[in-house]
Amino acid sequence: MGSTAVVVVSGGDAVSPFTTPTDACSIGLAAGNTDTAIREYLLNQGHEVFTSPAMNARGPVVDQLGGFGKFGGMPFELPAHLTVNSTGDIDLAGEHLARFLGYLGDTYGVTQLHLVAHSMGGLFSRAAISVLKATESPLSVASLTTLGTPWNGSLVGDFVVGDATLQDCAGDPATERVVTEFRKRADELPVGAAQQVTARYLGGPDGWNEAQKGVLDDIPVTLIGGSYLHAAGENRYWPHDGFVSEWSALATDVSTEVLAHRTTHSFPLTHSIFTSDLLGLPWETAMTWNSEVLELVHTAITAAR
Template identity: 50%
Template sequence: MRRILALAAAVLLAGCSPSGGDTRPPARAVVLVSGLASTAPYTAPDAACAIGLPAGTDHTSLREHLLGKGYSVFTAPAMVGSGQVHDTTGYGAFASCPAPLPASMTLDSTGSIDLAGEHLARFIDWLHTEKQIDEVDLVGHSMGGLFARAAIRTLKAGQSAVTVRSLTTIGTPWQGSYLANFVEGTVTSGDCAGDQFCESQMNGYARDIAAVHVSGSARELGQSYLMGPKGWNTFQAGVLDTVPVTLIGGDRFDRAGGPPAVWPNDGVVELRSALGRDIDAAVLPHRRCRVVDDTHSDYVSMIAQLPRDTALTWDPRVLDTVTEAIAGAATALDGPDRQGC
């Protein structure tokens, strides 16, 4: 009898041991995702660029803030075009960075949303294999929010071992950008209501979109691609059912009485789109929102002759909102829906 009890105890202990099953708590990380036409280096919690901006123009402040709060933070590599990320010069320069990851795990920030999502999903799976990451909180700036949504769909379809705890989007064109809509002709310069900065964006930033509008992310930035019964959003139904989403939008630029298809906006994305106000509950079932009087990016702040911390990814209020979204992810689905939206 003593031998049988000892054997039974050994079997039970084996079931609780590392060799009989992994009982460690899940390893978590925050993954920062860049937007349209952005170049960002791969960084890890203990490795960043030694020259220039440590994690690029959109991620440096967010990364430093989240690291300071004790989070493990990785930036997904992104490139204008296909290939690996290397040193950059000019605006937002960085150099002497961690070894670049393969092109297959690097987002082409000018390619299609779904292709970028596939590469991001591959990067997240790599974090599981190489860094033992089991759960991720995704934070996407601009189109990075759409890339992240595509990645979540890919991870679920492939039954990935990684769980997405939360998604936070910052200035993301859930419904498109008024500048892309100007290129398509659904928004006109008259909708600027005489605002000179709005008109300059249509004649500058929108012209740049038009130059590459024939394919890739620029073509997919318009409302016609994203919305409607056969739009991209429609095919994302169910993807976010178990993922709490926080949407952060900027309303730095406004024109009283102006059409909501343009006003207010952050210089690139209208607030209505950034908050996903016309997105069906089947696509976005659990959401909370935050509005700040910021521009889309530090580049927009620069050309508008505003301080850098008026940009969404550099404003301490936004950094705190991102932190709160991640900290509250475990219970967010049980909380109030559409708070602030």
């Protein structure tokens, strides 16, 4: 295998297996519901693709043989310290992801990385890059591409912490359902990602974004947002992809000191195939499964080589 690899990083509350360019799950979705289409497309374009392990709890990834997006027959089970807890603290997730990236270097000879991150995976990736730089890792990050990443927080997160209300759903039944179900899920979990995917935590002069100044200075970043759902009087919550607004996904109002080299794109798509499924839509309406988006991801990686 070559020394340059693409690593797909999934987001909040995700369960995703570790796969390599040659080994994937033998049951269901080869790399889970976030990563499978991205992995397959980029492999077909000639990239060496790994998917990073994520579990929505402490511990290693386990087979998901029930419910939406099942997978099983995992080729590998990595230990907890190499697995992102996708419902936990952003910075702790970044530490685990950085260890995993180091594992790819030690085990597979990877020296250069292109990170492709969905949803909160973009925040986890930024935290991991910070760790790699702080520890003077020999790994280099050549590019970061984020799909539906809540750079400025989200309506669902703001709703959990009380900074948004059902009025912000603009009377849209689908949005009301999403925020209500998200809060129920957040109530089941320890304090972590659900409370951090907020404008309160990420934004402002003392927020997490500003603490990341300089981390991305030498890395080209491609940001992809979704705008499937619209409302009258659009604001920082609208339009959105079902979870993250276009305004947030495109890092609007994130300073150039934090994000120096950015290219932005928006599509009338949903956040994920899970979101499309909730809305009764084909999977191709999701940014993680849409051919035009996948081609753009490939283009961003190739341009950064």
